[in-house]
Amino acid sequence: MNKAKIALVGCDFVGMSLGMAVKQALKEVEVVGHDKDRDAMRRAELAKAIDHSEWNLPRACENAAAVFICAPHEALEVTLRAIAPDLGPNTIVATVGAPHVAALRVAEGLLGGDVPFFSTSLVYHPDRVNDEGELPSADSVRDAIWAIVPSRGTRTQMVDTFVALANQMGAKPIFVDPAERDGMAVAVDAMPAILSSMLMLAVSSDAAWRDRMWMAGAAFGRAVNGAGRAPSFSTALEAQPDVVVHWLNQVMLQCMALRDAIAAHNTESVTRMLTQAEERRREWLANWRRGRIEGHIPIERDSGGLLKMFLGEGMASRLTGNKRR
Structure with a gap:
């Protein structure tokens, strides 16, 4: 054959x-x-x-x-x-x-x-x-x-x-559905890489980075690893600006809620938000392990x-x- x-x-x-x-x-x-x-x-x-x-x-x-x-x-x-x-x-x-x-x-x-x-x-x-x-x-x-x-x-x-x-x-x-899948890809494929890039920019954009960089080790490296893939999503971001803006807004709302809780010394709210995120992560992994x-x-x-x-x-x-x- x-x-x-x-x-x-x-x-x-x-x-x-x-x-x-x-x-x-x-x-x-x-x-x-x-x-x-x-x-x-x-x-x-x-x-x-x-x-x-x-x-x-x-x-x-x-x-x-x-x-x-x-x-x-x-x-x-x-x-x-x-x-x-x-x-x-x-x-x-x-x-x-x-x-x-x-x-x-x-x-x-x-x-x-x-x-x-x-x-x-x-x-x-x-x-x-x-x-x-x-x-x-x-x-x-x-x-x-x-x-x-x-x-x-x-x-x-x-x-x-x-x-x-x-x-x-x-x-x-x-x-x-092709349009629906492309929209999902912005949230679950592109956004992690984009947020990784934003973290890299935020932490490295002040004068103290020259010294701080030596304290940024493996944990930081894992967090910003997605920045290497971010430029590849440029076309996808330009093709769906409304979807991109929506998910950036959703992330910023969560960040602002956490910021406000920390500023108000509301330890209970801070703990609840972070715990809820971890619970949802575990649920997501458990669903993958069970399979469709x-x-x-x-x-x-x-x-x-x-x-x-x-x-x-x-x-x-x-x-x-x-x-x-």
Whole structure:
């Protein structure tokens, strides 16, 4: 059996975690990685997230059964223009992490109507991924929520194939409304990084920072770690100013309430606020550890040829619920 080719465009944490997960889940695949940063490709090869790298983007995606684009949104248009001539109705193309509405708009303008395109985002399980600066493992994708938005006109068979592939990789796929998901991303993806940046600016913006910096150790480092990711959210912030302003206001209201309680020496209120935050954090983690009640989403099943190419006919039949005759 010939190996199916999976192309990864972007060898960052997300790209490497997908490469490792797909190689663990599907034995008969060849994972080819591309990144404009040669060091990133080298790291991915050394980590065995990809089987080999390919500097030429069209060649990396040529004859691929699936192309996962993990590059920044700013690079999406250039990427799709470069690979579009070789894409057909049996090649899954998916962005992973780009804003959903914008990704769908770019794909609609550049790809043929028969190309199955998916705008997606991975939400890693908080127990499995604590720092995206570290190298991923083959289990990083396990139990992650994989938010999926198929483009208009994508055939049911290809949607089924994508969902079955995500399930086989250990993720939990869910269909989302693109605008709603982008709004959620501001609160739970962008805001932590933005607040990390604001803390860094606040603490480092006075003359005493030159001496204070030597007292800022590991705990401070963990708190401001997100500042490194903050610039990558600039496009998302500009695209949804009303949502961003809303969440900044909500954070400021909480900060002002804490400030006022401290200024009034209201120890009870201070303790209550901080305790409530910790209780909600624990509840959030407990819910993740229990998992989504509905489990894997129900889908129409179709044992299409692409799924058989990924998994072989026997495994494809088991995943789709179709019995072999």
